[in-house]
Amino acid sequence: MSIIVLGTVAMDTVKTPYGRRRHMLGGSAVHFAMSARLFTKVNLVAIVGEDFPPRHINFLRKKGINLTSLIIGKGKTFKWEGEYRGDLSSALTLTTELGVLSTFKPAVSEEQKKIKNIFLANVDPDIQRHLLKHMPSPHLVGLDSMNYWINSKRKSLLRLLKEKVDIYVANEQEAKSLSGESNLIKAARCLRALGPAMVLIKKGEHGVVFFSDKFIFSLPAYPTENVIDPTGAGDTFAGAFMGYLSKVKKINEAGLKKAIIYGTIAASFNVESFGLNQTSRLTLADLENRLSKFRKCILL
């Protein structure tokens, strides 16, 4: 089954100890799509400005992404500029230009309304709720957010979590911030009490922990020493995770664990080069190859 991803399409300028890249194609929905496409048909719901290079449109189309609901709005494309230092574990945001994102009202085609799998990638919770209102019969809804919205649009985010989110995907800081708990297990329990049956906490180089009423699953990251640019790693994780889940018949423990492993592997490719350099070339065979190496690092 196909999937809808709502989120940002951005032009990213990134500086790391390994160099600087200007106006790369990026954004939460794009990074998500780049790994989700390995498993399922991806429908992108986003907005770009009039300055968005046509070559990016062609690139996304060539990657098999459905762009029916990619709006070209009046104004400029969302731009983010950030820098990573030291061990590249966290980004320092230098500038953010919202551009057309500030007027974004997502819309989907009648055909797309039938889609059952939805991922609400990082964007204003009001926009996330707006999309969800227009989806008559979602089967699996995943949500990502960020500290900025947790602080500035807390009520809207809480309403969204309560109404209809199956899986809340958060990083460690976001989980602690929204729950007010410093212990991750307590934080996850608190977040699940807010609505989502499942909570997945991303810890960057330390891996992920998944929580449901049935089980906890803790998985280290793939051990890579080539961390060049971690931008979009969380979205890449979510893309492979949700992409895999959207094609399984029944979501059970084994399927969720498999989805988390695929997410982990996809994210490890993302961090090893700038922007989409690696994930845009990735095949399912690449994922499987690295997965078999990863198994040796995590199993007895």
Place this chain on the structure above:
Amino acid sequence: MSIIVLGTVAMDTVKTPYGRRRHMLGGSAVHFAMSARLFTKVNLVAIVGEDFPPRHINFLRKKGINLTSLIIGKGKTFKWEGEYRGDLSSALTLTTELGVLSTFKPAVSEEQKKIKNIFLANVDPDIQRHLLKHMPSPHLVGLDSMNYWINSKRKSLLRLLKEKVDIYVANEQEAKSLSGESNLIKAARCLRALGPAMVLIKKGEHGVVFFSDKFIFSLPAYPTENVIDPTGAGDTFAGAFMGYLSKVKKINEAGLKKAIIYGTIAASFNVESFGLNQTSRLTLADLENRLSKFRKCILL
């Protein structure tokens, strides 16, 4: 086969969000012994002062620890006072009184010189080297240190690592500090080039990563929400890890992974109460019980 642990026997005063405890029995060698005893006969090589309460001696003896080489020196017992805040991920040292530790020259009996398994727990590298000189035929040598010695006795520590250490056990900060690398995989490679064939990096709530020439093994921590006092968790880990290894016939990949899992489980008990409250009561059955729960959290 039995094991020798060289390290500190301390009186710890610890404050955490859950309370304060004064002059608890602690120290690297004691925490190590408390979990290693579940697997093997532990010989403690350490020094205490004249103020050391006889009840602590009795307690250690009752736990089956061989105290032949526990010296009672002229002066006061080593005392450490620390505080944990927030998520209890790192200790703030308030005071350190070395006492008799500053004059410590470890000595072992003729009988103990035959012991093949040695763990050099955190103590001055000069003292660690002094002990090792008197051990004629070590089979497996593990070493722990801390940032204080990495900075103040770097040369002595490097000589020790080069001469005869099989397994270097470090926490994340120590590994980064000694290697000068911020990426843990690069750090581990650098540390192995300094001498030890195996490097084990402890990441607290994020688990551990083990490195040898044959494999990398990454294991999350046991997910516990009852973190009361993490003092000695690393030594408790090392005790179960080395204790298990000292009783296997041949050290291979499966044995090392099993040892790491036992270390992880033992450490999870340590953090759940002050001082030795839980680890002193621990049985191998307790470890096995929790291990079977842990398996569900880490395996497919």
